[in-house]
Amino acid sequence: MRTFQPRRILLSVAAPVLALLVAFVITSLILWAVGDPVAEVWKTLLGAPRPRQVVNIVNSASVLYLSAIAVAVGFRMNLFNIGVDGQYRVAAFAGALFAGQAWLPGPLNVLLTLVVAMVAGGLWASIAAWLKVRRGVSEVISTIMLNAIATGLVQWLLLKVSSQEKGSNAIGTKLIPESSRLDGFALIPNASNRVYTLVLLAILVGVAYWFVLGKTRFGFDLRATGRSESAAVASGVKVPRMVMTAMIASGALAGLVGMPLLFGQDYQYGTTFQAGLGFAGIGIALLGRNNAIGIAFASLLWAYLDQQSNGLQIRAGVAPELVNIIQGVILFAVVIAYELIRRADLRLEQNRVARELAAQSPSTPATQGASA
Amino acid sequence: MSAAGLEVGTQPVTTPRTGRQRFTPAQWAMVVAGAIAVVSLLRIVTGAEDIDSSGALSAAVGLAVPIALAGLGGLWSERAGVVNIGLEGMMILGTWFGAFFAIHAGAWMGIVGAIVGGVLGGLIHAVATVIFGVDHIVSGVALNIIGLGAAKYLAARFFSGLKGGGPTQSPPLPNLPTITIPGLSDALGTIEKKQWFFVSDVASVLRALCTDVSVLTILAVLLFIGTYWVLWRTAFGLRLRSCGESPVAAETLGVNVIRYKFLAVLISGGLAGLGGGYLSLVAANIYRDGQTGGRGFIGLAAMIFGNWRPGGLLAGSGLFGYTDALQLRGGGETVHAFLLLFAIILLAIGVWQIVKRHNPVQGGIAIVVGVLTGLWYALTETVPAELTGMTPYVTTLLVLAFASQRLRMPAADGQVYRKGEAS
Amino acid sequence: ACGDSGGTSSGGGSTSSAGAKKTIKVGMAYDVGGRGDQSFNDSAAAGLDKAKSELGVEVKEAAAVNGENEAAREERLQQLVDAGYTHIVAVGFAYAKSVGKAAKDNPDAHFAIVDDASADSKGPNVDQITFAENEGSFIVGAAAALKSKAGNIGFVGGVNTPLIKKFEAGYVAGAKAVNKDIKIQIKYLTQPPDFSGFADPAKGKTAAEGMYQSGADVVYHAAGGSGGGVFTAAKAANAMAIGVDSDQALTAPADVKDVIITSMIKKVDVGVFDFIKSATEGKELSGNKVYDLKSGGVDYSTTGGKIDDIKAKLDDYKKQIIDGKITVPTTP
Amino acid sequence: MCVIASSTQSPAAAGVGDLAVELEGITKRFPGVVANKDIAFSVRRGTVHAIVGENGAGKSTLMKILYGVQRPDEGSIKVNGQPVNLHTPADAIRAGIGMVFQHFMLADNLTILENVVLGAESMHGIGNAAREEIRRISDDYGLDVDADALVADLGVGARQRVEILKVLYRGAKILILDEPTAVLVPQEVDELFDNLRELKKEGLTVLFISHKLDEVLKVADSITVIRRGTTIDTVDPSSVNARQLAELMVGSELPSPSTEESTVTDRPVLRVSGLSLQGTEGRPLLDDISFTIHAGEVLGIAGVEGNGQAELVEVIMGMREPTSGQVVLEDTDISDWDVREIREAGVAYIPEDRQRHGLLLEAPLWENRILGHQTEAPNVRGPLINASGARADTERIVREYDVRTPSVYVTAASLSGGNQQKLIVGREMSHDPKVLVAAHPTRGVDVGAQASIWDLMRHARAKGLAVLLISADLEELIGLSDTIQVILRGRLTGPFDPDTVTSEELGAAMTGAAADTASTTDRPATGRPTGDTSHEGDHR
Numbered sequence A: 001m002r003t004f005q006p007r008r009i010l011l012s013v014a015a016p017v018l019a020l021l022v023a024f025v026i027t028s029l030i031l032w033a034v035g036d037p038v039a040e041v042w043k044t045l046l047g048a049p050r051p052r053q054v055v056n057i058v059n060s061a062s063v064l065y066l067s068a069i070a071v072a073v074g075f076r077m078n079l080f081n082i083g084v085d086g087q088y089r090v091a092a093f094a095g096a097l098f099a100g101q102a103w104l105p106g107p108l109n110v111l112l113t114l115v116v117a118m119v120a121g122g123l124w125a126s127i128a129a130w131l132k133v134r135r136g137v138s139e140v141i142s143t144i145m146l147n148a149i150a151t152g153l154v155q156w157l158l159l160k161v162s163s164q165e166k167g168s169n170a171i172g173t174k175l176i177p178e179s180s181r182l183d184g185f186a187l188i189p190n191a192s193n194r195v196y197t198l199v200l201l202a203i204l205v206g207v208a209y210w211f212v213l214g215k216t217r218f219g220f221d222l223r224a225t226g227r228s229e230s231a232a233v234a235s236g237v238k239v240p241r242m243v244m245t246a247m248i249a250s251g252a253l254a255g256l257v258g259m260p261l262l263f264g265q266d267y268q269y270g271t272t273f274q275a276g277l278g279f280a281g282i283g284i285a286l287l288g289r290n291n292a293i294g295i296a297f298a299s300l301l302w303a304y305l306d307q308q309s310n311g312l313q314i315r316a317g318v319a320p321e322l323v324n325i326i327q328g329v330i331l332f333a334v335v336i337a338y339e340l341i342r343r344a345d346l347r348l349e350q351n352r353v354a355r356e357l358a359a360q361s362p363s364t365p366a367t368q369g370a371s372a
Numbered sequence B: 001m002s003a004a005g006l007e008v009g010t011q012p013v014t015t016p017r018t019g020r021q022r023f024t025p026a027q028w029a030m031v032v033a034g035a036i037a038v039v040s041l042l043r044i045v046t047g048a049e050d051i052d053s054s055g056a057l058s059a060a061v062g063l064a065v066p067i068a069l070a071g072l073g074g075l076w077s078e079r080a081g082v083v084n085i086g087l088e089g090m091m092i093l094g095t096w097f098g099a100f101f102a103i104h105a106g107a108w109m110g111i112v113g114a115i116v117g118g119v120l121g122g123l124i125h126a127v128a129t130v131i132f133g134v135d136h137i138v139s140g141v142a143l144n145i146i147g148l149g150a151a152k153y154l155a156a157r158f159f160s161g162l163k164g165g166g167p168t169q170s171p172p173l174p175n176l177p178t179i180t181i182p183g184l185s186d187a188l189g190t191i192e193k194k195q196w197f198f199v200s201d202v203a204s205v206l207r208a209l210c211t212d213v214s215v216l217t218i219l220a221v222l223l224f225i226g227t228y229w230v231l232w233r234t235a236f237g238l239r240l241r242s243c244g245e246s247p248v249a250a251e252t253l254g255v256n257v258i259r260y261k262f263l264a265v266l267i268s269g270g271l272a273g274l275g276g277g278y279l280s281l282v283a284a285n286i287y288r289d290g291q292t293g294g295r296g297f298i299g300l301a302a303m304i305f306g307n308w309r310p311g312g313l314l315a316g317s318g319l320f321g322y323t324d325a326l327q328l329r330g331g332g333e334t335v336h337a338f339l340l341l342f343a344i345i346l347l348a349i350g351v352w353q354i355v356k357r358h359n360p361v362q363g364g365i366a367i368v369v370g371v372l373t374g375l376w377y378a379l380t381e382t383v384p385a386e387l388t389g390m391t392p393y394v395t396t397l398l399v400l401a402f403a404s405q406r407l408r409m410p411a412a413d414g415q416v417y418r419k420g421e422a423s
Numbered sequence C: 001a002c003g004d005s006g007g008t009s010s011g012g013g014s015t016s017s018a019g020a021k022k023t024i025k026v027g028m029a030y031d032v033g034g035r036g037d038q039s040f041n042d043s044a045a046a047g048l049d050k051a052k053s054e055l056g057v058e059v060k061e062a063a064a065v066n067g068e069n070e071a072a073r074e075e076r077l078q079q080l081v082d083a084g085y086t087h088i089v090a091v092g093f094a095y096a097k098s099v100g101k102a103a104k105d106n107p108d109a110h111f112a113i114v115d116d117a118s119a120d121s122k123g124p125n126v127d128q129i130t131f132a133e134n135e136g137s138f139i140v141g142a143a144a145a146l147k148s149k150a151g152n153i154g155f156v157g158g159v160n161t162p163l164i165k166k167f168e169a170g171y172v173a174g175a176k177a178v179n180k181d182i183k184i185q186i187k188y189l190t191q192p193p194d195f196s197g198f199a200d201p202a203k204g205k206t207a208a209e210g211m212y213q214s215g216a217d218v219v220y221h222a223a224g225g226s227g228g229g230v231f232t233a234a235k236a237a238n239a240m241a242i243g244v245d246s247d248q249a250l251t252a253p254a255d256v257k258d259v260i261i262t263s264m265i266k267k268v269d270v271g272v273f274d275f276i277k278s279a280t281e282g283k284e285l286s287g288n289k290v291y292d293l294k295s296g297g298v299d300y301s302t303t304g305g306k307i308d309d310i311k312a313k314l315d316d317y318k319k320q321i322i323d324g325k326i327t328v329p330t331t332p
Numbered sequence D: 001m002c003v004i005a006s007s008t009q010s011p012a013a014a015g016v017g018d019l020a021v022e023l024e025g026i027t028k029r030f031p032g033v034v035a036n037k038d039i040a041f042s043v044r045r046g047t048v049h050a051i052v053g054e055n056g057a058g059k060s061t062l063m064k065i066l067y068g069v070q071r072p073d074e075g076s077i078k079v080n081g082q083p084v085n086l087h088t089p090a091d092a093i094r095a096g097i098g099m100v101f102q103h104f105m106l107a108d109n110l111t112i113l114e115n116v117v118l119g120a121e122s123m124h125g126i127g128n129a130a131r132e133e134i135r136r137i138s139d140d141y142g143l144d145v146d147a148d149a150l151v152a153d154l155g156v157g158a159r160q161r162v163e164i165l166k167v168l169y170r171g172a173k174i175l176i177l178d179e180p181t182a183v184l185v186p187q188e189v190d191e192l193f194d195n196l197r198e199l200k201k202e203g204l205t206v207l208f209i210s211h212k213l214d215e216v217l218k219v220a221d222s223i224t225v226i227r228r229g230t231t232i233d234t235v236d237p238s239s240v241n242a243r244q245l246a247e248l249m250v251g252s253e254l255p256s257p258s259t260e261e262s263t264v265t266d267r268p269v270l271r272v273s274g275l276s277l278q279g280t281e282g283r284p285l286l287d288d289i290s291f292t293i294h295a296g297e298v299l300g301i302a303g304v305e306g307n308g309q310a311e312l313v314e315v316i317m318g319m320r321e322p323t324s325g326q327v328v329l330e331d332t333d334i335s336d337w338d339v340r341e342i343r344e345a346g347v348a349y350i351p352e353d354r355q356r357h358g359l360l361l362e363a364p365l366w367e368n369r370i371l372g373h374q375t376e377a378p379n380v381r382g383p384l385i386n387a388s389g390a391r392a393d394t395e396r397i398v399r400e401y402d403v404r405t406p407s408v409y410v411t412a413a414s415l416s417g418g419n420q421q422k423l424i425v426g427r428e429m430s431h432d433p434k435v436l437v438a439a440h441p442t443r444g445v446d447v448g449a450q451a452s453i454w455d456l457m458r459h460a461r462a463k464g465l466a467v468l469l470i471s472a473d474l475e476e477l478i479g480l481s482d483t484i485q486v487i488l489r490g491r492l493t494g495p496f497d498p499d500t501v502t503s504e505e506l507g508a509a510m511t512g513a514a515a516d517t518a519s520t521t522d523r524p525a526t527g528r529p530t531g532d533t534s535h536e537g538d539h540r
Ligand SMILES: Nc1ncnc2c1ncn2[C@@H]1O[C@H](COP(=O)(O)OP(=O)(O)OP(=O)(O)O)[C@@H](O)[C@H]1O
Pocket: A368, A369, D030, D031, D033, D034, D035, D053, D054, D055, D056, D057, D058, D059, D060, D061, D062, D102, D416, D444
């Protein structure tokens, strides 16, 4: 591949490290200014997680990863799918409803539920896609509206199908049969809990994302559209169709977001099913720079912070939402660091090009201006 | 990735440039009168009295103002070429700072506080996007995360000890005055009660405008007028808009683009913060976590809906506030009445598509949906409670689906600008 | 995580050495909103405060974060256990599964859960504290109907959940018991998972305003923090409102106190306190205890004297419910 | 912001012959490039001073320095004898300097009035007084603009005049015009020159940049030649001819686009018949266009920008559906095929705006080699991208087409314009095309690269390629084409024989002056404002 450039690699590692440091300093300053116990907070946040918490981190990272990948698919072609949140809730509901019927035996039920969820998520996203392609409605608005609409619609349907357990105040779809529940892996020694089986799904999706976007014709077309819509059109990409496809793909992937939760933890869709994963996904996709590996690191970091923040109130007496400030600051710091490095890199590259050209053909008539 | 987004090739190479003609005031009056007449008719046919009661309308105003202020914030920044998806975060900061200032310095200072809070958010966005050239969407998303976290964190830290306060809410805030024109308000109320066609409806509109109007609402109206005047009638506004249309051209004419963009984003933050302040100071009289409930995003949508112009934005937020008020107040019955209107509009559009536009597919779809909506109206008494909450969102989507192809954003909106790149 | 695993439990609650006063450490996990929400969580906090001052127990508090998942709730309980707290109170039905799991994982710790009596949270070391909100709501429903001159009353629910529907059911039944033809306007502010309906006074105000303007003169809210908006609307309309959870005529801001004619009191504090007190006395509670009208776990308030005139009638309904002559429905 | 309407010395007081601008030792370095190196020359007041040089010689950079857009690393500038320190354009404007940029600097969605008063609001406000002043200047100099028209609605000529108006409005005494004639037809160039002479008479000083040496010789009082960032000489136009000037510029002879002998066969390859395209309103964008291109033939299309060239290309390439008419490739009707099918069938495409339509600027060269041929070997293997195949083939293109780049892994953005264009030409020629649709293939490309692109086209033509050539460079059209058509308001007029036709005749046909002498102000403006399109592509 590209000639090995230690400086370049150093720079791209330096960026996130620098960003984390900056986030550390800024957060400390805020804590100090407000009068909260700085040391206590960092002891809680940076303390080594227990095995159980490691499992939690991995689990929640896998869910966040799916969400971020769903967002990233859109981002790679300049589509802003703010609607992952609604899409995964619609899909999780549909999936849970289907799985609860237990029409199929164990694992088959799981597999088909995944398909159902993807279809549901994709269909829901297709509304925004259609509105964009056929009616020119910005996907930013339509997906925001569709998130709210999903809330009402799912609740309405949920009330129609819900089974309320005796003595419970929660409602939910029918529990999925024991045979279809996924016990998870005892990956982390000494942990009382298990890593979701569907961590595998996240890995699979990550690999597929990397492969399809990086290695296939379709992926090339998608990225080309994101880089320059006009050039993509001229090269034969049908942008409206691409928008439909990418948006629906993004929605279908969003459909998978709830699946590890469904099969590994909740076993039904109900009032206490986790919400807001789509918005976290946006932050993580941006932090991971829409790159399969980058997003993996970003979601682990995000999940780590989320997990560690749980103890903030108990151990440091500080509101756990502090972690949102840290996450936001990291996001800022990382993008600014990358931006600065990108500029430096561009400069380096132009210098290099000019230098090498000068070396190549010292005698050709100047078409480049004077060489340095 | 650039914040400008995909165009999907929907824009033809030749931009259709028909509608430069503006409505005259007389034409506007006709439109408004027509709308009132339609609603009046609908009220009489369906018996849904709340459809334009002065109460519903003033509730609509109350719900529209924070959205409109957030949208106005968006307008300022996007007119200067900076996409502002961080409005929600700025608004959240406004709610907290407004409350904090109001508690410690009184209601009027609460307004200042809300603006300060929003400006802080704007400052972060401005530094990131204008100075460091960060992608506008990334910065906005990060700002939303920070705004949410900061308000909750600060609330837990500063409101917990106070009487009536807690980690997630402030104590009750001092009131800002409201204004009612006493005699007029009552007189109009009497006419409104008569339920005459058109006359009562006009009365209720007027009554909503002169009864219990918060000073902050009046301030918001002034800000709209001021925004229009500043942006479209002054040199400052021209320069600011030129930064959103063609920053390089502005630069070559000696406009300090960075300064204007920076300032625009700060103002944007202040306005969004004020929108947040409206929620804590006026609408609720209390700060609560999660109080904005996504209104910043709705404001952004209203601004796009309004074609990046104050008038359109006002219409967008008004539509949203109105439908939200209807569903919150009347719920099922009023929304049910609107089904009839939807059905008729859809049928009309369908016929128009087929006859005038020779577009049988779209026309057919419109007619089928129209008939189905009509049936829904005829066969039911009310709309299920779970669904009425969707009314404002569905309405916005529908209106956009029919009208959004005419929208045009500032030409350089969302593009990262760096100095000295004129060629 | 749920379903009981055979007959291993042997009603362990009363096995502990009885008699001697024990000092215990109590960890409290609130629902979203936490202490200071002037409502449900605060009521639980009041029980904790009482236990702290009267029984001298050591306490630690933590609150849920909006939109968190099951694992986060489990983790919160577990962290409290890890930090050495022996008695954990989980406030809110969202904790049902996590309490069930944490109780199984930590058989030496004791748990209480408020608002859930399902199999999910059941265990030998779990005290399930639930309330007959429908019964309390019945009484205030009757009060509303009796006080209403217009024959038109309202109900504002925060979020459309079965628990809040229980309030609605009792309220409607109570009102109808007084006046069969009474008009009742009902509105839920948001749908789950959008729980902002418990935190959006602006919405509460708009909804209540609508009700008052279309003829209602009493509105009952079960909308947590949004209830403040209901009171504001009542004040502006010069009408009446009914509070919820605690005696809101005591806790609400001064300028709206006088519109609150009564409140449906749900004594979460009593439930919490009972759990702790009993533990310090060496008797660990387990199983489901329903706090109803009969046990005084739900009640109505009379602060301000606005319903003194109808108190006799209300007490009569109360007696009929306690005696089982009236069965109050739990769903609308 | 105060802009001095008339400078302190009136033209009469400071007579013709004083020095308006003196540049001394100007040096400007960019990463890897020294754009200006020790430049020195001076400009007499009340003269038209031309600056010539190859692409990338450093002309624009120098002018941007003089206008305060960029700071020199070294050197000093004097204006009217006073040393000045120009930090921003505002400083330059204050010193009485105005500049019309190579790419128009106009905000499309603002009116002419708004574009003109922007930055100079303190002079006459932004209302009626300003409108009045614009009318006055417009009348004085015969600029003929309507202050309230939207810039988006203007053709290139009118945009050019708005740019000049902007400068005059500020009372500039020194005008810099960077390649103002590049997009104008000969008649418009003459009008512009009349304007310049008018300005000169008023005592204004004009700095004029152009590649077109005959124009320069026609209008300039003095000519400075810049090569490789440094001043070679300042000459008197009466003492040199175009050939000598060119040799000064490049240090060698001018290449010519002429073709040797005809290679036209009688095998039709591309037939277009009755092609029409209805716009969203009013007049059709394309109106009943018919032509046939045979194997080995180059059909040149001349026209003022915005007369339907872009639409014609888009229809042929399948980016737009024609309202009626047919496009037939050999014997197949391809009118309703999509872009990809058409490209697969052997139609190669060199787009007008390479940065927007031909390249992914932030992608490496080898990925750019795939663009447009995503379904063809060696770029792909089945549904997968064949990265190694594409890279190897990119290396070949770089070699064969003399693309100056250190490797195929650098981004397209880091190549110069000419080299970007050579990469595109190489890519398009690599799939044995039957037809080449080339829009402005040498626009903005320096002489060396231009010559090699011409060579490539001649070579391909000899092998039986049918070429549709669209160009604004009439020399190029006349030199390369076998037949020339002129497109005006969506209709073809012609054909013209390149062996006999002159630039002036073509220019007359292009403006419709042959048929009617109507002014060119209200030419159809089919979008594509020349102003900032190329800039959008340059989003780095
Ligand atoms: N902002 C910049 N950054 C880096 N290099 C630049 C920049 N601007 C110009 N250059 C380089 O400086 C040299 C001179 O460019 P300039 O634009 O002045 O040339 P020019 O003579 O105007 O050419 P043309 O005839 O193409 O307009 C070129 O090599 C160009 O690549």
